[in-house]
Amino acid sequence: TVNGDRLWQSLKDLAEVGAYEDERTGLRGVNRLALTDADAAGRRLVISWMEQAGLSVRIDRMGNIYGRREGTDPAARPVLTGSHIDSVATAGAFDGCLGVLGGIEVVRTLNERGITTRRPLEVAVFTEEEGVRFGTDMLGSAVAARRLSAAYAHALTDRDGATLGDELARTGFAGPVDERLDAPHAYVECHIEQGPVLARAGVEVGVVTGVQGISWQEITFHGRAAHAGTTPTELRADAGLAAAQLIVRLRAMVDSGSYGELRATVGHLIVHPDLTNIVPARAELTVDLRNPDDAAMARAEEDLAAFLRTLETGQPGLSIATRRMARTAPVPFDEGVQKVIARAADDHGLAHLSLLSGAGHDAQEIAALCPTAMIFVRGEYDGISHNPREYSTPETCAHGVDVLATALLRLADE
Amino acid sequence: TVNGDRLWQSLKDLAEVGAYEDERTGLRGVNRLALTDADAAGRRLVISWMEQAGLSVRIDRMGNIYGRREGTDPAARPVLTGSHIDSVATAGAFDGCLGVLGGIEVVRTLNERGITTRRPLEVAVFTEEEGVRFGTDMLGSAVAARRLSAAYAHALTDRDGATLGDELARTGFAGPVDERLDAPHAYVECHIEQGPVLARAGVEVGVVTGVQGISWQEITFHGRAAHAGTTPTELRADAGLAAAQLIVRLRAMVDSGSYGELRATVGHLIVHPDLTNIVPARAELTVDLRNPDDAAMARAEEDLAAFLRTLETGQPGLSIATRRMARTAPVPFDEGVQKVIARAADDHGLAHLSLLSGAGHDAQEIAALCPTAMIFVRGEYDGISHNPREYSTPETCAHGVDVLATALLRLADE
Ligand SMILES: NC(=O)NCCC(=O)O
Numbered sequence: 056t057v058n059g060d061r062l063w064q065s066l067k068d069l070a071e072v073g074a075y076e077d078e079r080t081g082l083r084g085v086n087r088l089a090l091t092d093a094d095a096a097g098r099r100l101v102i103s104w105m106e107q108a109g110l111s112v113r114i115d116r117m118g119n120i121y122g123r124r125e126g127t128d129p130a131a132r133p134v135l136t137g138s139h140i141d142s143v144a145t146a147g148a149f150d151g152c153l154g155v156l157g158g159i160e161v162v163r164t165l166n167e168r169g170i171t172t173r174r175p176l177e178v179a180v181f182t183e184e185e186g187v188r189f190g191t192d193m194l195g196s197a198v199a200a201r202r203l204s205a206a207y208a209h210a211l212t213d214r215d216g217a218t219l220g221d222e223l224a225r226t227g228f229a230g231p232v233d234e235r236l237d238a239p240h241a242y243v244e245c246h247i248e249q250g251p252v253l254a255r256a257g258v259e260v261g262v263v264t265g266v267q268g269i270s271w272q273e274i275t276f277h278g279r280a281a282h283a284g285t286t287p288t289e290l291r292a293d294a295g296l297a298a299a300q301l302i303v304r305l306r307a308m309v310d311s312g313s314y315g316e317l318r319a320t321v322g323h324l325i326v327h328p329d330l331t332n333i334v335p336a337r338a339e340l341t342v343d344l345r346n347p348d349d350a351a352m353a354r355a356e357e358d359l360a361a362f363l364r365t366l367e368t369g370q371p372g373l374s375i376a377t378r379r380m381a382r383t384a385p386v387p388f389d390e391g392v393q394k395v396i397a398r399a400a401d402d403h404g405l406a407h408l409s410l411l412s413g414a415g416h417d418a419q420e421i422a423a424l425c426p427t428a429m430i431f432v433r434g435e436y437d438g439i440s441h442n443p444r445e446y447s448t449p450e451t452c453a454h455g456v457d458v459l460a461t462a463l464l465r466l467a468d469e
Numbered sequence: 470t471v472n473g474d475r476l477w478q479s480l481k482d483l484a485e486v487g488a489y490e491d492e493r494t495g496l497r498g499v500n501r502l503a504l505t506d507a508d509a510a511g512r513r514l515v516i517s518w519m520e521q522a523g524l525s526v527r528i529d530r531m532g533n534i535y536g537r538r539e540g541t542d543p544a545a546r547p548v549l550t551g552s553h554i555d556s557v558a559t560a561g562a563f564d565g566c567l568g569v570l571g572g573i574e575v576v577r578t579l580n581e582r583g584i585t586t587r588r589p590l591e592v593a594v595f596t597e598e599e600g601v602r603f604g605t606d607m608l609g610s611a612v613a614a615r616r617l618s619a620a621y622a623h624a625l626t627d628r629d630g631a632t633l634g635d636e637l638a639r640t641g642f643a644g645p646v647d648e649r650l651d652a653p654h655a656y657v658e659c660h661i662e663q664g665p666v667l668a669r670a671g672v673e674v675g676v677v678t679g680v681q682g683i684s685w686q687e688i689t690f691h692g693r694a695a696h697a698g699t700t701p702t703e704l705r706a707d708a709g710l711a712a713a714q715l716i717v718r719l720r721a722m723v724d725s726g727s728y729g730e731l732r733a734t735v736g737h738l739i740v741h742p743d744l745t746n747i748v749p750a751r752a753e754l755t756v757d758l759r760n761p762d763d764a765a766m767a768r769a770e771e772d773l774a775a776f777l778r779t780l781e782t783g784q785p786g787l788s789i790a791t792r793r794m795a796r797t798a799p800v801p802f803d804e805g806v807q808k809v810i811a812r813a814a815d816d817h818g819l820a821h822l823s824l825l826s827g828a829g830h831d832a833q834e835i836a837a838l839c840p841t842a843m844i845f846v847r848g849e850y851d852g853i854s855h856n857p858r859e860y861s862t863p864e865t866c867a868h869g870v871d872v873l874a875t876a877l878l879r880l881a882d883e
């Protein structure tokens with residue numbers, strides 16, 4: 056078993072980097088968007104911990120960080136673990152960080168016990184997993200796994216027009232190493248569940264069977280600025296109204312039950328010129344769809360597009376543009392690695408259950424390179440996440456990393 | 470008749486102050502929000518023109534500017550004209566400016582012709598007529614007319630937290646004169662219609678019978694930030710969805726016909742944290758309602774409040790706060806002044822029609838102090854306004870100011 060206190064202290068220390076206090080609730084949260092100064096400070100802290108744990112650190116051209124512990128067989132492909140430390144703007148301390156700091160804690164424990172492995176062990180920190188700064192999630196791992204190109208990623212811009220390439224250079228994380236990762240032997244990622252399944256079942260550990268599909272689009276409505284007091288309703292091309300109609304429609308699609316277990320979220324929404332007495336000339340929003348069933352997802356995307364066309368024809372002067380931000384199919388995880396994880400949990404006497412991930416994870420990208428699966432730990436408060444209230448107890452975190460350690464050891468001696 | 474070329478040149482010169490180019494349409498617009506640097510520059514230009522026209526200028530504690538031309542009877546109460554030069558962020562060159570520059574053009578013409586009047590003539594520039602920076606429209610004139618207090622106005626804040634009082638001081642427009650205006654003899658304001666009535670009737674000049682009621686509220690929805698991928702729909706408190714439901718509901722209320730000639734606009738809308746994969750924790754929007762019938766307006770406000778309560782009870786975890794920003798009842802204009810305007814149009818051989826104003830105007834505040842009415846000039850393109858496309862021809866503007874000159878002369882000799 057790992058040192059749960061040390062793990063917890065690391066989680067707390069990293070959560071200080073980019074910490075903020077929520078005015079309304081008084082809760083302390085984390086705001087560490089990818090490649091901001093806060094993220095860079097977090098990366099430096101993690102690298103210092105890697106180096107203290109004797110890992111040799113390399114950084115690739117996507118800013119992905121790998122810390123390596125050699126094995127006894129220098130020719131053997133490494134076993135990889137890790138996750139990300141970038142966060143959304145209203146995050147807790149666990150999302151991503153538990154996987155990275157858990158990996159480092161496993162190495163610290165092995166060092167203390169003098170345990171060597173046949174295969175090398177590597178701990179990865181992937182860039183822009185959240186996707187909320189540059190618009191595509193699991194970006195660093197998707198490039199490492201060759202699903203997306205570094206050129207595509209480097210050209211992505213944030214809302215202020217800064218490119219990811221520039222921000223890598225500015226923060227000093229444009230590394231020299233080729234971003235295409237050589238296939239590891241296996242990949243295991245430990246992560247907070249971020250959902251209610253384990254909490255409701257009263258179980259601490261989950262074996263993740265895969266990740267559902269994700270569809271992200273940005274939709275821009277172009278209408279016509281007009282005076283709120285004088286413009287007859289029938290002469291309006293109200294971009295904000297059209298945006299609202301789409302949001303209401305998406306919920307109706309979810310509630311209809313016709314698209315399987317569809318989830319739909321409009322998290323980003325702005326109008327322009329954004330003033331009380333002006334009919335919005337423009338509205339921009341993002342649509343985040345999730346579905347475990349890819350055919351149902353495709354139908355939802357088609358029906359959404361058809362609805363946008365009816366909005367366009369229904370309001371003269373309104374035009375709608377759609378931009379694809381990210382799209383992944385459901386990814387099933389490797390059954391062998393799932394079994395290794397389940398067995399590790401059994402070894403620690405921990406009850407576990409198998410579940411699908413509602414969130415996207417770096418593991419779903421690395422799964423294209425090697426056998427992959429994930430360990431979930433239970434979150435409190437119905438597993439709320441992307442919220443400062445996100446929480447898992449010290450004991451649960453330690454139990455999840457115990458399972459990670461045992462699974463990694465087993466895979467590293469295969 | 471006034472010098473239409475000179476008037477047009479003044480409109481063009483003032484439109485350069487705060488000018489911007491719209492990226493998408495290539496149109497040149499005006500962005501001169503109240504008490505910004507651009508507004509201050511515009512004020513200085515207008516004051517220089519007032520002084521060149523021999524007006525003596527005074528500034529009150531609300532930043533309202535008055536330029537005075539003495540009459541032959543020093544004891545007679547003045548005839549007041551004017552409007553505002555602050556603009557929305559996507560404005561044209563006419564809204565407000567035509568009334569101020571028209572007033573100055575009348576003075577220039579009287580000076581050239583050596584015409585004296587019994588009563589003094591005053592040209593006013595009122596502060597924050599648009600209400601889009603500090604949240605309450607017709608603010609300067611409402612304080613001059615004692616409907617609102619200077620203390621209330623000075624404490625209003627913009628989105629960055631700057632108070633109107635601070636911005637008056639910063640721009641040098643916190644004048645020494647008492648903001649409570651002594652009752653003038655009469656007030657006449659010339660303004661672009663900003664709506665389609667005159668354009669569709671093919672008539673250049675309108676005699677304004679009054680202004681419809683205006684209701685502005687800010688509504689804040691507090692929900693709960695949550696992960697877009699993992700959070701089951703039934704566990705969400707989605708502030709953005711609730712905002713969208715309100716927007717769609719408002720349009721349904723308008724379309725129902727149950728609230729007379731209600732117009733409803735949501736011009737301002739933001740969500741927080743405003744990121745793709747986070748259910749919005751908070752949404753904030755403004756509701757702008759207009760109605761010529763005050764009873765129908767009150768019903769719309771009540772039904773809106775009731776709808777907000779059903780939204781609140783329908784989504785556990787959602788709470789809604791409402792803040793009143795501005796509220797005016799319909800204001801009828803003085804019939805005597807309307808007749809003076811109609812006669813002046815007849816004198817110039819200009820067809821005219823009577824109409825109610827869809828927009829709010831400083832005249833509706835000054836109407837509490839003295840007999841008041843307005844002259845509208847036709848806008849092109851269905852009268853579109855609060856849009857860079859806002860336009861009236863040089864001839865139409867000159868005709869409107871011809872009518873203004875004749876009406877002011879008549880009132881000033883009463
Ligand atoms: N785990 C996590 O929050 N990933 C971000 C990508 C997503 O939105 O699912």
Ligand SMILES: NC(=O)NCCC(=O)O
Pocket residue numbers: 282283284332564598599600606607663827828829830
């Ligand atoms: N004339 C004008 O645009 N006034 C601004 C106040 C309103 O929104 O009606």
